[in-house]
Amino acid sequence: MGILTGYAGTYESAQSFGIYRFTIDGETGALTEPKLYYPAPNAKYVSLQKGKIAAPVERHKRAGICLVDLSAKDPAAEVFCEEQTACYVIQDGPRIYTANYHEGTVMVYEAQDKPGKEQDKSGKGLRLLKRIRIAPAAGCHQVILHGQYLLVPCLELDKIRIFDGSRNYEPAGEISFPAGSGPRHGIFNRDHTRFYLVTERSNELYTFRVDENAGFYQLDSRSVLPEKGTREDDTAALRISPDERFLYVSTRGSDLLSVFSLEDELPEAVQFVSCGGRHPRDFAIVPGGKFLLVANRFSNNLICFRLGGRTGRIKEICDAVTLDEAVSIVFDPESRKAEESYEGK
Known part of the structure; x- marks a missing residue:
C-alpha cells in the first residue's frame, strides 16, 4: 500500500488546535508524528470526500463548519x-450534514462555487440549506445515509x-430502543441489507435486517463487553472490515476494543482487547x-x-504517536505524502 496520509480531528485544548495530518506505512504500520494541518478549534469529527475535508469549527463564540480543499488551491x-x-459531520456530494448533540x-x-449570502471572502464557500429541528438536547449523535433517507441516532x-x-x-x-439505552452510532453493510x-x-450491539422498502427488523441485541456493563462504560464507535467478515x-x-464475527446470521463475539490507552x-x-488505528x-x-x-483478531501494537484530545480519523485514498502545513501554502 505504500505510504498513506491520514487526518485526525481533535477537541480544542492547550495542546490541540484543529485538524492534524500524519502518515502511516501501509506495510509496517509505522506512523509519523501528527502535525497541525488546518487550525479549526473543536474540529472533533472529520469527513473526507473527493479531496475535501469537512469538520466542525468554533471561532469567536460562533460555531459552524469548515470545508478544506486538500489541493490547497483555494482557501478554506x-x-x-x-x-x-x-x-x-458527513459529506454526500455537495451536501454536508452535521449532527448537533446539544442543540x-x-x-x-451545501458547498458553493459562486459567492453567496453565507460564505467566506474567497469566492467559494458554503450555505445553509436546511435546519432540521428534532428536540432540544435530543442528543443527535450521527447522520447515516441510506438512499434518500437520513437516519439520526438520538x-x-x-x-x-x-x-x-x-x-x-x-x-x-x-426506530425505538429501550429506555436508557442511548443509541449512538450505526453502520450499514455494503448493500444495505444489514444495519448494526x-x-x-x-x-449493546443491535442487528437489523433491512428490506428494499427501507423497513428495519430487529434480529438481535447483545452486549459488546465481556461482562454486562453499566452506563459508565460508554460504547462509542463501530466499523466493518473491508471484506465484511468482522465488526469492531x-x-x-x-x-476496550471488541471484535465480532459476521460470518453467521448474527454477530458473534470473538475477542475483547485493550485499546492501548485510555x-x-x-x-x-x-x-x-492490515491495521486498525x-x-x-x-x-x-x-x-x-x-x-x-482471516481471523479478524486484533494483534500486537505496531506503533504509537502522541496527539492531544484525538477524536476521529480518516485516510486520503490518494495517499499523498505531504508534510507542509495548510497555513504554509
Missing part, C-alpha cells in the same frame, strides 16, 4: 450557523429519527485491511494495531 470555506459545535438539530449545508430520546431527503427532509419514521448500531449507555467496537469506560473514541481500519482521547495518542487477516 467556513460558515457559522450553529450555537455549539456539532459532534458529527438537537441536524444541519444540511441518544437522549432512545430513538433513531428518519428523514426523507426527497421530500425536503420531512420526518419519515423512527451500538448504544452508549447499555453497551470501541468502549471508552472499559478502554478512552478510545473513533478508530479506523487502514486501507488495505485507534484515537485514545484521554491518553492523548494514536495506537496502530496489526490485524490478523
Whole structure:
C-alpha cells in the first residue's frame, strides 16, 4: 500500500488546535508524528470526500463548519450557523450534514462555487440549506445515509429519527430502543441489507435486517463487553472490515476494543482487547485491511494495531504517536505524502 496520509480531528485544548495530518506505512504500520494541518478549534469529527475535508469549527463564540480543499488551491470555506459545535459531520456530494448533540438539530449545508449570502471572502464557500429541528438536547449523535433517507441516532430520546431527503427532509419514521439505552452510532453493510448500531449507555450491539422498502427488523441485541456493563462504560464507535467478515467496537469506560464475527446470521463475539490507552473514541481500519488505528482521547495518542487477516483478531501494537484530545480519523485514498502545513501554502 505504500505510504498513506491520514487526518485526525481533535477537541480544542492547550495542546490541540484543529485538524492534524500524519502518515502511516501501509506495510509496517509505522506512523509519523501528527502535525497541525488546518487550525479549526473543536474540529472533533472529520469527513473526507473527493479531496475535501469537512469538520466542525468554533471561532469567536460562533460555531459552524469548515470545508478544506486538500489541493490547497483555494482557501478554506467556513460558515457559522450553529450555537455549539456539532459532534458529527458527513459529506454526500455537495451536501454536508452535521449532527448537533446539544442543540438537537441536524444541519444540511451545501458547498458553493459562486459567492453567496453565507460564505467566506474567497469566492467559494458554503450555505445553509436546511435546519432540521428534532428536540432540544435530543442528543443527535450521527447522520447515516441510506438512499434518500437520513437516519439520526438520538441518544437522549432512545430513538433513531428518519428523514426523507426527497421530500425536503420531512420526518419519515423512527426506530425505538429501550429506555436508557442511548443509541449512538450505526453502520450499514455494503448493500444495505444489514444495519448494526451500538448504544452508549447499555453497551449493546443491535442487528437489523433491512428490506428494499427501507423497513428495519430487529434480529438481535447483545452486549459488546465481556461482562454486562453499566452506563459508565460508554460504547462509542463501530466499523466493518473491508471484506465484511468482522465488526469492531470501541468502549471508552472499559478502554476496550471488541471484535465480532459476521460470518453467521448474527454477530458473534470473538475477542475483547485493550485499546492501548485510555478512552478510545473513533478508530479506523487502514486501507488495505492490515491495521486498525485507534484515537485514545484521554491518553492523548494514536495506537496502530496489526490485524490478523482471516481471523479478524486484533494483534500486537505496531506503533504509537502522541496527539492531544484525538477524536476521529480518516485516510486520503490518494495517499499523498505531504508534510507542509495548510497555513504554509
